[in-house]
Amino acid sequence: MESPRPHSDFILTFACPDRVGIVAAIASTLAQDGWTITESQQYADPDTLHFFMRVRFAADRDVELEVMRATLAPVLEPFDMDWDLHDATAPLRVVVMVSKQGHVLNNLLFHARQGQLPVEIVAVVSNHPDWRDTVEWHGIEFHQIQVTPETKRDTEQFVIDLMDSRGAEALILARYMQILTDQMCRDVHGRAINIHHSLLPSFKGARPYEQAHRHGVKVIGATAHYVTADLDEGPIIEQDFRRVDHRSSAAELAAMGQDLEARALVSAVRAHAEHRVLLNGMKTVVFD
Numbered sequence: 001m002e003s004p005r006p007h008s009d010f011i012l013t014f015a016c017p018d019r020v021g022i023v024a025a026i027a028s029t030l031a032q033d034g035w036t037i038t039e040s041q042q043y044a045d046p047d048t049l050h051f052f053m054r055v056r057f058a059a060d061r062d063v064e065l066e067v068m069r070a071t072l073a074p075v076l077e078p079f080d081m082d083w084d085l086h087d088a089t090a091p092l093r094v095v096v097m098v099s100k101q102g103h104v105l106n107n108l109l110f111h112a113r114q115g116q117l118p119v120e121i122v123a124v125v126s127n128h129p130d131w132r133d134t135v136e137w138h139g140i141e142f143h144q145i146q147v148t149p150e151t152k153r154d155t156e157q158f159v160i161d162l163m164d165s166r167g168a169e170a171l172i173l174a175r176y177m178q179i180l181t182d183q184m185c186r187d188v189h190g191r192a193i194n195i196h197h198s199l200l201p202s203f204k205g206a207r208p209y210e211q212a213h214r215h216g217v218k219v220i221g222a223t224a225h226y227v228t229a230d231l232d233e234g235p236i237i238e239q240d241f242r243r244v245d246h247r248s249s250a251a252e253l254a255a256m257g258q259d260l261e262a263r264a265l266v267s268a269v270r271a272h273a274e275h276r277v278l279l280n281g282m283k284t285v286v287f288d
């Protein structure tokens, strides 16, 4: 028999300069207020001397997210924290962007529909019509945009407005093959995830499987990362890989890579949706 769901279930994440007493302050504050800590992970970076923590806590009473935020603010203030508080039970609302290749999009749609991903895909945007029927079969709105050098900023503003109007908290680039402008990267900093079809930092940019084939690689892979203005240089969230050999053409490498791309992106989106990813400069801390 399933245990009863708590009335209030929150996830606190933060990063701050490391010092003695951080965990004790969090734990004692929660204990004094009658909260049960159900998950807790922390990491002290020896290089940056920064401390990272994810703590999930619950109680059988109804507490509004904003009320909980206001309660925690004075406790966290002395530690100079970059912190956030999330409702652990709320699925992450996302907008997905795709171009012509739909294997990663399809995998996202399937996992979300099956309830295997704590995500609600509220809209799909594409610069091609190919995946409209599939997306609309899932009952999800599909918007086609026309991206040219002249229209790129307007199309990006359309996406930002769409995210705002649908309450989307993240943007997922599922093999969307257009480079986002610096302004768009600023607008979605820390909440746009791209799947690149190579093991970054190798083979950035366009056509990475052709680059890999020319180099005679013995493994291929995929990298899910946050999007930044520096193309395919954003903080890495997840990678997946497999062995290959001299017999495969670039096209065969690309075909073998599709599953890796789909798996890596789902894993990264799940980690982001469960608030397990914290930015650590140009890197990430990803809690289990």
Ligand SMILES: Nc1nc2c(c(=O)[nH]1)N[C@@H](CN(C=O)c1ccc(C(=O)N[C@@H](CCC(=O)O)C(=O)O)cc1)CN2
Residues within 6 Å of the ligand: 173, 176, 177, 178, 179, 180, 181, 182, 185, 194, 195, 196, 197, 204, 205, 206, 226, 227, 228, 229, 230, 231, 232, 233, 234
């Ligand atoms: N600002 C960013 N935009 C995008 C990133 C990123 O990291 N930062 N990742 C890419 C995806 N991508 C590889 O995964 C990628 C997509 C497209 C190209 C590219 O060169 N495309 C066109 C040019 C399109 C354009 O100018 O918009 C081309 O083939 O010439 C390279 C890498 C998504 N966007």
